[in-house]
Amino acid sequence: MNRSALTHFAGIVIVLVILAVLPHFLRYHHQDFLIFLVINILVVSSYRLVTLTGEWSLIHAVMMGVGAYGSAILSKQFNVSFWLSMPLAGVVAGSVAALLCYPLFRMTQFYFLIGSFAAGEAIRLSWIHFIKPFGGTSGVSGIPSPELGNIDFLEPIPYFYLVLIIVTLCLFLLYRVEKSRVGLTLHAVHWKAPLAESVGVNTWNYRSLAFITGSVFVGIAGALKVHYIGTVTPKQFDIGFMVFILIWVIVGGYRTFYGAIIGAIVLSILDEAFREFDELRPAIYGAILVFAILFLPAGLESLPQRLREKFGRSGAKEAG
Amino acid sequence: MAILEVRNLTKQFGGLTALNDVSFSVEPGEIHGLIGPNGAGKSTMFKNIAGFYAPTSGEIRFDGRDITGLKPSRISHEGIVRTFQETTLFQELSVFDNVLVGTHNRSRTDIFSAILGLDRQKQREAEDSAIEVMEFMGLADRRDQLAAELPLGSQRALAIAIALVSKPRLMLMDEPFAGMNPEETGHMMDLTRRVRESGVTIVLVEHDMKAVMGLCDRLTVLNFGTLLARGSPEEVRNNPDVISAYLGGSHA
Numbered sequence: 264m265n266r267s268a269l270t271h272f273a274g275i276v277i278v279l280v281i282l283a284v285l286p287h288f289l290r291y292h293h294q295d296f297l298i299f300l301v302i303n304i305l306v307v308s309s310y311r312l313v314t315l316t317g318e319w320s321l322i323h324a325v326m327m328g329v330g331a332y333g334s335a336i337l338s339k340q341f342n343v344s345f346w347l348s349m350p351l352a353g354v355v356a357g358s359v360a361a362l363l364c365y366p367l368f369r370m371t372q373f374y375f376l377i378g379s380f381a382a383g384e385a386i387r388l389s390w391i392h393f394i395k396p397f398g399g400t401s402g403v404s405g406i407p408s409p410e411l412g413n414i415d416f417l418e419p420i421p422y423f424y425l426v427l428i429i430v431t432l433c434l435f436l437l438y439r440v441e442k443s444r445v446g447l448t449l450h451a452v453h454w455k456a457p458l459a460e461s462v463g464v465n466t467w468n469y470r471s472l473a474f475i476t477g478s479v480f481v482g483i484a485g486a487l488k489v490h491y492i493g494t495v496t497p498k499q500f501d502i503g504f505m506v507f508i509l510i511w512v513i514v515g516g517y518r519t520f521y522g523a524i525i526g527a528i529v530l531s532i533l534d535e536a537f538r539e540f541d542e543l544r545p546a547i548y549g550a551i552l553v554f555a556i557l558f559l560p561a562g563l564e565s566l567p568q569r570l571r572e573k574f575g576r577s578g579a580k581e582a583g
Numbered sequence: 584m585a586i587l588e589v590r591n592l593t594k595q596f597g598g599l600t601a602l603n604d605v606s607f608s609v610e611p612g613e614i615h616g617l618i619g620p621n622g623a624g625k626s627t628m629f630k631n632i633a634g635f636y637a638p639t640s641g642e643i644r645f646d647g648r649d650i651t652g653l654k655p656s657r658i659s660h661e662g663i664v665r666t667f668q669e670t671t672l673f674q675e676l677s678v679f680d681n682v683l684v685g686t687h688n689r690s691r692t693d694i695f696s697a698i699l700g701l702d703r704q705k706q707r708e709a710e711d712s713a714i715e716v717m718e719f720m721g722l723a724d725r726r727d728q729l730a731a732e733l734p735l736g737s738q739r740a741l742a743i744a745i746a747l748v749s750k751p752r753l754m755l756m757d758e759p760f761a762g763m764n765p766e767e768t769g770h771m772m773d774l775t776r777r778v779r780e781s782g783v784t785i786v787l788v789e790h791d792m793k794a795v796m797g798l799c800d801r802l803t804v805l806n807f808g809t810l811l812a813r814g815s816p817e818e819v820r821n822n823p824d825v826i827s828a829y830l831g832g833s834h835a
Contacts, residue, residue, distance in 0.1 A: 445694050461633060461659055462664060476694060
């Protein structure tokens with residue numbers, strides 16, 4: 264292992280240790296918050312994989328719902344154990360994504376964005392209108408929580424550890440995909456699709472691959488969320504949530520793997536801090552987005568470098 | 584037998600006929616120039632051969648096989664790679680990563696072996712061939728630079744490296760000398776010859792007549808979408824039709 268890999272590894276271990284002890288110092292309500300934050304980190308990281316090819320979709324929140332509904336219905340109506348229904352949620356979301364590829368990837372860029380939104384709404388409306396098995400606007404409730412020995416997963420702390428382990432594993436896999444040659448090809452499709460095609464890359468296949476893989480992971484995130492809350496409704500996965508995902512990624516930055524994660528963490532904490540001013544929260548979020556685009560267009564991830572540059576410049580001035 | 588054979592190719596866009604019943608062939612191992620005034624249909628011809636356009640009628644045969652109307656990625660699997668006009672590169676990737684993308688055809692990998700780490704061997708092979716090609720094209724010491732930061736000559740060399748690493752049998756080069764000074768042009772001509780010596784047949788579209796005449800074994804001249812002349816540079820240069828097309832005069 265070389266030196267930079269070693270510092271990376273050490274950094275990850277430190278973050279994990281902090282996360283592992285953190286819930287013991289928090290109140291109940293904040294423990295809940297932490298669980299959703301870790302789930303949302305998986306949501307933005309899987310979204311990042313979809314956007315690697317340059318196609319931003321508006322269906323990611325709905326794909327999370329597809330996994331959530333899948334796992335909820337499997338476990339409640341077919342008595343499938345959480346330990347099987349949770350990975351199956353990924354399979355369900357991935358399969359629905361695969362079916363959508365054919366119509367969606369006939370479009371690119373803006374048209375793809377709108378097309379993915381329409382497809383997402385179509386899925387969401389079918390949850391509302393097909394009362395059986397989706398339960399209409401009130402959704403499916405009484406989703407069983409996981410069972411393992413005598414651990415009580417209704418309590419936040421055990422559930423937090425469960426989420427932390429699964430999300431860490433998923434992030435590791437997503438990271439491997441991005442750093443592999445498959446990931447390199449996804450980047451290539453983004454930067455110059457015709458050139459990629461001319462060396463034999465089937466861009467349609469790779470766009471689909473990114474979309475399906477991202478959907479598998481966000482489907483798992485959806486299952487993790489609803490097995491904790493116990494209820495799944497169409498409202499949880501509406502365009503409002505999708506906009507949050509977009510803001511997290513844009514404010515965090517989308518050039519590095521960790522940018523979106525930083526965005527999700529920082530904005531979620533800010534959001535939590537302003538919980539008392541409930542009616543002001545959308546306005547605050549909007550202001551943050553505008554300021555981020557104006558003053559930090561490359562996202563929070565660029566902040567260390569920006570500071571270094573600024574610091575370096577003022578240092579040079581002093582010397583001169 | 585010809586490695587590339589274009590037979591009676593016609594390409595229409597709505598009412599406009601960009602190529603009209605053009606036939607020509609390329610022999611294995613030659614450098615073949617496709618020239619003609621602006622709007623003659625050279626780039627359209629390239630796009631048809633590389634699969635970016637589907638011909639309206641006619642046939643394209645590569646190594647005896649019909650490749651008419653196949654998708655670009657399929658055609659590249661057959662062994663034809665094109666380079667682009669201007670500098671079409673993966674601007675935000677390093678030189679090494681640019682070349683590595685080019686290995687796609689020869690060593691496929693899939694997402695499961697990528698996740699599980701089963702493609703180490705292939706990864707090693709791909710990296711080795713990328714390094715080999717970078718050395719061949721004189722890019723080895725620029726390995727970690729971003730493509731966008733390279734000088735023009737190196738960018739063009741990189742474009743060829745991306746194409747070359749996929750081990751093509753036929754390379755289509757779209758205006759490789761555009762915008763170059765005489766020194767860069769000379770260097771590029773050497774590189775092109777070296778690519779040919781490594782066993783790749785080359786077809787190039789080019790306006791720089793000096794480079795074309797010095798480099799090509801045979802030429803095909805297009806004018807207004809039709810075939811105007813074929814032959815060695817010497818024959819073409821003395822062909823009265825070609826002279827009048829380039830000078831715009833009548834047959835005096």
